[in-house]
Amino acid sequence: MPESTPALLRARWYDGRSSQPQPVLVGLEPGARGPGLRLHPLAPGTAVPPPFAHDEVEWPEAWRPSRAQRTVVVDLRQNGSLEIDDGAQWHAALEAAGARPGLAQRMQTRWRVFAGVLLAAVLGLALFYRYGTPWAATQLTRFVPVGWEQSFSQEAMRELDDGFLRPSRLPEARQAALRARFDALAAQLGTGDSSSLHRYRGYAPRLQLAFRSGMPANAFALPGGQIVVTDALVDEAARAGLPDDALVGVLAHEIGHVVHRHGTRLVVEQGVLNVGLGLALGDVSSVVAMASTVLTGLAYRRGHEREADCFAVGLMQHAGLPVAPMADLLMHIDGPPAGGKDQPPAAKDGSAAPAQPQADRARTPSAAEWLSSHPDTAARAQALREGRGCLVP
Numbered sequence: 001m002p003e004s005t006p007a008l009l010r011a012r013w014y015d016g017r018s019s020q021p022q023p024v025l026v027g028l029e030p031g032a033r034g035p036g037l038r039l040h041p042l043a044p045g046t047a048v049p050p051p052f053a054h055d056e057v058e059w060p061e062a063w064r065p066s067r068a069q070r071t072v073v074v075d076l077r078q079n080g081s082l083e084i085d086d087g088a089q090w091h092a093a094l095e096a097a098g099a100r101p102g103l104a105q106r107m108q109t110r111w112r113v114f115a116g117v118l119l120a121a122v123l124g125l126a127l128f129y130r131y132g133t134p135w136a137a138t139q140l141t142r143f144v145p146v147g148w149e150q151s152f153s154q155e156a157m158r159e160l161d162d163g164f165l166r167p168s169r170l171p172e173a174r175q176a177a178l179r180a181r182f183d184a185l186a187a188q189l190g191t192g193d194s195s196s197l198h199r200y201r202g203y204a205p206r207l208q209l210a211f212r213s214g215m216p217a218n219a220f221a222l223p224g225g226q227i228v229v230t231d232a233l234v235d236e237a238a239r240a241g242l243p244d245d246a247l248v249g250v251l252a253h254e255i256g257h258v259v260h261r262h263g264t265r266l267v268v269e270q271g272v273l274n275v276g277l278g279l280a281l282g283d284v285s286s287v288v289a290m291a292s293t294v295l296t297g298l299a300y301r302r303g304h305e306r307e308a309d310c311f312a313v314g315l316m317q318h319a320g321l322p323v324a325p326m327a328d329l330l331m332h333i334d335g336p337p338a339g340g341k342d343q344p345p346a347a348k349d350g351s352a353a354p355a356q357p358q359a360d361r362a363r364t365p366s367a368a369e370w371l372s373s374h375p376d377t378a379a380r381a382q383a384l385r386e387g388r389g390c391l392v393p
Helices: 087-096 103-109 111-141 146-162 172-190 231-239 244-259 262-281 286-318 324-334 377-385
Strands: 008-014 022-029 036-041 072-075 081-084 208-213 219-221 226-230
Touching: 008 087, 022 081, 022 087, 081 087, 111 262, 146 208, 146 226, 146 262, 172 208, 172 244, 172 286, 208 231, 219 244, 226 231, 226 244, 231 244, 231 324, 244 262, 244 286, 244 324, 262 286, 286 377, 324 377
Parallel strands: 208 226
Antiparallel strands: 008 022, 008 081, 022 036, 072 081, 219 226
8 A cells, every 4th residue: 555645834944045935845754763854845946955854853842733833943953944834734744754742742731741740750859868868878978088077076076165065064083984884885896796786897986985064965976986975964864863874875876876977978968969959950959958958857867866776786785785774764864745745855865756655656657756857765765675776667
């Protein structure tokens, strides 16, 4: 059966050398990569270029016939341009020649396609944020020098000491006793089968313990090995009648933050997230940067706390020390909820969120709870008492 002859469209051809248009007929022909274009002169003696392959033409967007442009302009690059007065006929000829609209064009003309692409983009960004960013940051952190971490921590400590931190008021003998327990715990990292406790091979910063006052019960770790304990935390342990094993457990948790390089990973995660959003959205505006900072500070620290708890359990068991006192200290600092209502979190070791009433623990977490920086304190304490430490999200 003979092939049908492609419809010819009347057009004006501007050859780029003269301002006077030349009348031609335009034929659109099927091709391997899309329609090609051929010019047929109408005026005697008119020389036209050879047929154009699909990639040699700047094709205008082919809208649906109901939205077709009245006049279509086709850029032939160095061979000038065409003007076609019947946009609907141009669209029909393109479709007959096998043209198929691209994704961008379908998004502009079909709201279902736009909604689908938007949903896929949001899902992709969510997966990148949830899984891609932490994975990339974990790998990139391997290449961050310890010297940079230590310089960062020194500067951070200077700013904290110039701000709300004050020198410790604990007696020197008390500081020395706790520092001796800390040094003994840190020494366990290099003994026996402790290799499973090391997150990054060859990463062994010098662990240092400092005491400060000026803020509530708390303990925190900075990149590169610096760990700070507040006087209020030591006082709370004494007020609860807990042995020093409770404070040693908290220190094991903070050593876990150092060994897992959580502080550095947060910095790297922020950079990866900003770069990823910039590539996806085309720009990293101040709003995007602020939003990514908030998101990083909320979600990723949940995982970090779980890792640090797992590490603390492993290190304490390796050292032959009980973990239950640490759990008791967490619950003591957190305090029981009054009247069955959730209370704002008290400042503590930087790793616990407010406890929930027993009746509430089996219910579906609220949006605020999902955004909480840390796992539920009661659940953490129970896991620590059982020697698990690793909580499911």
